[in-house]
Amino acid sequence: MNEPHRQPVIKTEHLCRHFGEGETLVKALDDVTLNIERGEFSALIGPSGSGKSTLLNLIGGLDNPTSGSVELAGRRIDQMSGNELSDFRRDHIGFIFQSYNLIPVLTAAENIEYIMLLQGVPHAERRRRVSDILDRVGLAGLGERLPPALSGGQQQRVAVARAMVSEPDIILADEPTANLDSKSGISLLEVMRELNRDQGMTFVFSTHDQKIMERARRLIHLEDGRIVKDEQRV
């Protein structure tokens, strides 16, 4: 499945996430073992309730597994304490959410700057990186706008910029194009594809979007919380 000489950036083993108990037990994720290598542009696909978002949340350390392990950049994140996990997410993972999730009282530039502030990046360096990334995602000149003054596509570009600016090991994107029109969706995907190609940044999507599936180099099919097919594409 994976080329043997490459180091996996994400590694899950027998990962389970169950909700409820007894008769109401729901196995949102059931015994998922998966390796994702650095530089991949992969998509988790499957019908609603198949476990795509659950798997993404567990990989990102946003949720705790019922059993199994999650290793990211060589570290077991399922065993980390609260602060350790927060710091790890800050330094190693970028998130892009379906509904953008920008901080509404901060401008586009400030939203992008936020993670660098948490990281303690110096002011001048923050300013430089914000300016560069705004250019790269096609938002030059819009940095001082508050999120409500931006279109959906522009807000999602800010979210992409925010996810990338801290140069994480991996970017997890949960249905990033679901709230965008077709044109904005394609444009955003092109930006992400370019970043993947140029910077070797690892992207993992959870999606229903055909456009993402067409561009993904690996499609991981989930059904009822299990991986049913893992498809490498050229």
Next chain:
Amino acid sequence: MLFKLAFRNILRQRRRTILTTISMAGGYLLSAMSFSMIDGSYSNVIRIFTEDETGHLQIHSKDYADKPRIYKTIDTLNVLNETLHAENHIKSFTPRTFAPALAYAEDNHAPVQVIGIDNELETDTSRLREKLASGQWLTAQPDSEGYFDALIGQGAATSLEIGVGDEIVLISQGADGSVANDLFRVKGTVGTRRSQERLNVYLPLQAAQPFLSLGPNQVHEIAIVLDDISLTDNIAAALTETLGRLVPDLTVSTWPEIQKTFYQSMQADKRSNAVTLGIILFIVFVGVLNTVLMSVLERTREFGMMKALGSRSSLVLTMILLETMLLATASIILGILIAIPVILWLTHSGFSLPDPVDLGGVPFSHMKGEFSARVMLLPAAIIYGYALAVSFLPGLRAARILPVEAMQTH
């Protein structure tokens, strides 16, 4: 950034922020006014109390204050005179002698308290002279017929049916156990039929000492007035040390020790006022709690996102606390702006009570506030304390929430 974020967050719901600010500013104003009136009233009462008769400090022979007996005297008035004159913060002091006596005038008699006073020093130390209702102040020398002056309280004057110029016979016990009796001329009457000196008979010290078989350096009490009441404890300690070396077996008591009952009832009253105020402020802050809760609950998703991005729980908690503290600061500034003119008016003008209140024998008819750092800062500290308290639990809840759960809320 955190400050900016908190500041912008409180401006999100402007109407709610304004209402909460007004509510907290009202709490501040209420507290500042209450503290001003409580402190002002009691400062006034204490001033009346201490300047009326008690003084800020008193010196007695050991255990005289608890069990007064005529023979428990201070025997070294001359030494104490020098010591007390040397203390910078003593504004004035006066010696006194005390003895119970029976007073006779024609066919009437009444039990009285004979108090020997220094006619000049007493004027500087107490307000007795201001209470002269009729006649004249005491002189230290006997009149042409050899009679010493006496001032009598209105109660005794009424019982004995005498007035200025009449004779009064006092019978008491001397410090040596002998029977003391002598005739005095009423030079004036003091106070009213209800005031605390109503049954007192004041004699010049020069007459009272021989009358009670006491020597010229023997008195029962020295009352001291300081130039600053806040120095009472310090000066008491210094005098205790100095007198302990020079004249053993004397005690220096402070006004709260002398007027123990009054002081304790004052403290109890202050505490009950503080509790009442605390309850009122608690009710005010239930409204603030509601605001903070609403603000936190409607932003749960946002907190989850902040945590997902790598914000520690402590950062989320700090931001929520900072928002409430900013709100509290705005409220306190508004409260101070309103409170300053109100408290200045209370301090300078105050208001009269419809009926005077008798506080331990001191009539109290006009209430005034006090303008001090304590009056202005203590309510601010209370507002900050309450603000922190009401925002802590909602803040903790937001800080502890699992990102995935928070982001599922709408």
